[in-house]
Amino acid sequence: MKKVVLLAVCALATAVTYAGGYRVALQGNKALAMGHTGVAVVNSAESVFFNPAGLVYLEDQLSISAGVHGVFSSVAYQNDAFGTYAETDNPLSTPLYLYASYQATDWLAVGLGVYTPYGSTVEYEDDWAGSHLVNNIDLQAIFIQGSVSIKVNDKFSVGGGPIYATGSVNFNRNLTRSLTDLNGNRSEVTVDASGVTNWGWTAGFMFNPTDNLRIGANYRSEIILEAEEGDADFQNIPNSPLTPFADTKFDASLPMPAELAVGLSYEFCDKWTFAFDYNRAYWDVYESLSIDFANPQVPDSENLRNYKNASTYRFGLQYDVTEMFTLRAGYYFDETPVREGYFAPETPRNDSSGYTAGLSVNIGEHFQIDASFLYLHFKEVDASYDYYFEQGVQAPFRGTYKSNAFVPGLGVSYKL
């Protein structure tokens, strides 16, 4: 367990980044190494997240998995009509996970998971070309999930449990493209809310038609984090009744959309496992980022997002080299939920391809070190956000974006 503590030292924060929208698909080093498949895989307590129905098929009485990913993500932006250029200076974010599963009886397992499936950390240089849309954002959500897994028979099990979500958001942008105080400092607002909580649930089943084939499905409900009485801090506001931006409270809601996963895993040639997952994220719930300021003098902020539901296709392969080593590799294609004309720089995500690899090393009878690595590739894209308005006039923000993310991860599994 000391090593787990040590990993936590590496983890500077639980902030997170990447994947379609602000979904952060980094919920286990074993799964990520296989393209983040897992709805039909049974190999560790990571199933608490991927499909609790599989927990009851784990061989050990107690299984624990914990780990961290170091997310290095970056976005480059330019607009050649104006020569504007920006590159994000995102801090390293380190999403963590911890899962435990306990085989209570032959037919019942219980589990507990803590993970961070949503988040975003994007930092542009202050007052960059798109600063009226975002200077920086730090969004975090931590899910705590209890699970039961019930074996109906050797071929079929069900599982699920409640999720308690707690989140925080800190978002800074300039008020307009040009408003400044007397000394030319751009007028800006920071909204900050933390300790925003809500409940959700997850449920799934697993079906094993043969000894080698598993089929799984899992659904995680949407959780809408409704920030109430958050703090809005206005800076560099001209002293004028025409700019009545005084510090105030705000309400806003941010949806963590529902996600459905279906997939299969197949063991072959003794040492090989193939896995495929299909994910569907119900992003259409994210229509708008609306910030309702308590002070009636301060105009509310309405930022259309109009996301669409999006799919992810995941492929993974595992090879048990020796008793001691297991190698993994994977690929996935992640569709963006962002529609054309709604490409906002706070989540500059177009379609992406993830290339993954990793390994596990057994250390003694009980411990396993899991390492993984993800390179997430985004194509360069010309995109715009068309729904920014000044005095009722549309002022699209255009540019060319190129993003990538590079995510090494390290975890430990313990079994008894």
Added chain:
Amino acid sequence: MKNTLYICLSLLAIGFVSCEPELENPVNEEGFYDSGSANLANYVAVGNSLTAGYADGALYITGQENSFPNILAGQFEFVGGGEFTQPMMDDNLGGLLLNGQQITENRLVLSVDSEGNRAPVRLEGEPTTEVTNGPTGPYNNMGIPGAKSFHLVAPGYGNVGGILTGAANPYYARIATSGNATVLADAASQNPTFFSLWIGNNDILSYATSGGVGEDQTGNLDPTTYGPNDITDPNVFASVYSQEVDALSASASGGVLLNIPDVTSIPYFTTVPTQVVPLDAATAAQLNAQFALYNTQVLPGLVAAGFITQEEADLRKVTFSAGQNYPIMTDDDLTDVTQILIAQGVPAATAELLGQLRQVNNSDLIVLPASSVIGTTPNPDIPTNIVGVTVPLGDELVLTAVEQDRVATASASYNATINAIANAKDLIYIDAKALLKQIDETGIVYNGGVLTSEFGTGGAFSLDGVHPTPRGYAYTANVIIDAINAKYNATIPKVEIGNYPTITLTNN
């Protein structure tokens, strides 16, 4: 334990090194944009307040940062442009001090009173920019607020000792390389590879903004005899302008000459309507009764006696009606009949009132400062003395048709000179006059709005009604970039003018 930490950190380090995304054709890579045949390494801008970045009735830091030459120089950096230096003021108030005494006013800001009325007011505060303690030039930006064409070549224009007598300019005295230096020599000494010259505006503008109280000096070839509000002789203009272009283009690969806009395109002259006095029927009738004798007896009598023509008599009639009315004014281009009336036994005070009196008409332009005067009572003890109604507007508040003609004639001549020299020297000629006319008449559509010359709200003009806002200057820069790209086969990127501010809101 140590191993785990080591692995953890090295994995993170690998990630850090490999992570930067690269655009296929980064704009900040050498060679993405091209300066064509222009050499923009050392750009020098010469002119008046419009080059300096003057706005809101003052020169202050954020205005200078958004001067059109500074915006241009920022874009020139994409194609080999070097550092562009400006004589930055010491604060954002804008007032100048001469030996500790404030000699120019602070900037204007838009203020809102308790009843919601909006008006430009001077920003309060003690300015800190001391003329005698200024930085020494020369600077890439040699825009000197207030300079006329001939000032640029006038030795002593930067002599501190001449400021209070009007012989020197405090903005130039602050940065002049010596008391005897000229703006032109200081500019040319920098061996510009590229230059802009926008001069001549004040050669007519000070006459116009002062409502034509100065003289039209056409025919007088000695500018040292001119008053501050006079119109410069077009031959004087042509002579010094040619000299200036010669000096600046000696070392330059190219340059831009901007012409002189019409005064009728700027809000200083177009904001206050001519029918500015609201009257009810009873007041109008009462006023008409007061002027009845003047209209029906005095004027026909003056015509009959041959002192004035019938045409002038018609012009001088004063009539009011219920609704919006033309204010009365003093017009120094009318025959002064004061003494004639006194000789006829009219009381001196009345004779003086009627001496050059007429009503404003549609061909006049009332200047912006009149808006705070019309309808006021200069003497609270005599509430019936109301400016524009029973007290005439001073000549300095109205630019009459005659005066406008003088301005138009002179500026047409200047512009012909500028155009001819641009052609002769193969320089870019920017028709600023046509651009301002377009902004005034149709506006300029940009991403997120329309730039117009509407005072206070149009976005193009600052609160002094004469000088552009940063957004207006940014548009000017874009027009110049377009012209440079066309003339020299360059591909310099423009700026997004919606990102530039307009007027500043502040309550003192």
